[in-house]
Amino acid sequence: MNWPPHGANPHYIYEAMNIPMPEKMIDLSANINPLGPPKILKKRWPSLFQSIIEYPDPAANRLSEAIAEKEGLAKEMVMIGNGGAELISLLGRMFSRKKVLIIQPTFSEYEKACQINGCEVVYHSLDANWQLRLESLPLEGVEAIFLCNPNNPTGVCFPYEQILALSELCRDREIYLVIDEAFYDFWEDYQSLIPIVENFANVILIRSMTKMFAIPGLRLGYLLANGKVIQTLVNYQSHWSVNAVAMLAGELCLQEETFIQETREYIKKEREKLFSFYKLEGFIVSPSETDFYLLKDPNLKGQLPLFEFLLRRGIVPRHTMNFPGIEGQWLRLAIKSADENDQLLEALKEWKK
Ligand SMILES: Cc1ncc(COP(=O)(O)O)c(C=O)c1O
Numbered sequence: 504m505n506w507p508p509h510g511a512n513p514h515y516i517y518e519a520m521n522i523p524m525p526e527k528m529i530d531l532s533a534n535i536n537p538l539g540p541p542k543i544l545k546k547r548w549p550s551l552f553q554s555i556i557e558y559p560d561p562a563a564n565r566l567s568e569a570i571a572e573k574e575g576l577a578k579e580m581v582m583i584g585n586g587g588a589e590l591i592s593l594l595g596r597m598f599s600r601k602k603v604l605i606i607q608p609t610f611s612e613y614e615k616a617c618q619i620n621g622c623e624v625v626y627h628s629l630d631a632n633w634q635l636r637l638e639s640l641p642l643e644g645v646e647a648i649f650l651c652n653p654n655n656p657t658g659v660c661f662p663y664e665q666i667l668a669l670s671e672l673c674r675d676r677e678i679y680l681v682i683d684e685a686f687y688d689f690w691e692d693y694q695s696l697i698p699i700v701e702n703f704a705n706v707i708l709i710r711s712m713t714k715m716f717a718i719p720g721l722r723l724g725y726l727l728a729n730g731k732v733i734q735t736l737v738n739y740q741s742h743w744s745v746n747a748v749a750m751l752a753g754e755l756c757l758q759e760e761t762f763i764q765e766t767r768e769y770i771k772k773e774r775e776k777l778f779s780f781y782k783l784e785g786f787i788v789s790p791s792e793t794d795f796y797l798l799k800d801p802n803l804k805g806q807l808p809l810f811e812f813l814l815r816r817g818i819v820p821r822h823t824m825n826f827p828g829i830e831g832q833w834l835r836l837a838i839k840s841a842d843e844n845d846q847l848l849e850a851l852k853e854w855k856k
Pocket residue numbers: 585586587588589610651655683685710711712713714719722723724
């Protein structure tokens with residue numbers, strides 16, 4: 504079977520599974536904010552539209568400055584990318600032919616970016632509770648590590664103290680540590696890693712603006728790191744890589760603190776509703792602190808029958824076939840609107856009958 508490598512665009516999974524695509528669907532395979540984009544984007548759309556008639560600033564100065572100011576960092580430590588995905592692929596190029604450690608299960612683009620650049624890729628699996636054990640990391644000869652925090656697909660977060668300890672370990676061994684924070688703004692207890700980036704030249708943070716602000720179609724992310732790392736990556740990036748609409752939208756989104764707070768509260772409420780249902784009905788979930796989680800029916804060995812059952816009802820989970828270590832043993836589900844989540848629960852009640 505040719506499993507689609509990512510969530511979203513549900514027709515790919517329906518085609519792969521040879522299941523007729525229902526007219527209406529609830530797409531739980533992409534972890535995008537169910538509240539949609541901040542209202543200001545629609546309101547300002549005419550002025551955003553106006554920006555398409557000129558080339559964008561290739562250095563993305565205004566947005567870099569706005570991010571630098573917000574984070575209290577020097578502008579030289581900020582780089583804007585065409586989504587976190589572009590930044591990951593540029594890092595793959597920077598690590599070309601090096602030995603890279605990926606903490607699994609995690610987002611598949613790290614592996615792809617490294618493999619295409621001739622890296623030797625080694626893996627370390629999280630423990631049974633999805634936690635990281637620093638003492639058992641295979642660091643021999645490793646020159647870079649990819650860690651996703653909050654982790655995709657589990658939604659589980661690694662605490663600040665552990666990231667600090669890992670940063671120290673990596674600094675002492677001259678290893679780059681890439682921390683992908685694509686979902687950091689959904690995490691209520693998040694403690695900023697900016698002090699770590701400022702003090703450790705080997706630590707690189709990736710952030711995506713597409714999840715929280717529901718703008719995956721615009722493509723916008725940024726990277727925070729030492730100025731030398733930024734220079735190397737900028738040299739690899741194609742000119743005008745980030746479009747003008749995305750940059751202007753990014754500036755507007757940066758001001759949306761209340762929107763972020765409301766989203767967190769909404770997600771938390773829905774997550775608690777979903778998780779208490781799962782507990783009651785005997786489903787198992789990963790202890791997620793973000794807007795998605797892993798789910799399994801423990802009565803099944805592989806989750807394919809449940810996956811197919813939901814797809815036939817127009818509910819689209821994300822398969823886990825390409826997440827090493829958990830292939831097919833879990834489904835990943837995004838937390839969506841209250842109504843969509845209720846429809847999921849109705850379907851799962853039916854499944855249990
Ligand atoms: C962990 C993680 N990092 C990065 C990305 C890329 O996000 P984008 O390129 O939309 O910013 C994704 C997208 O699914 C992701 O899950």
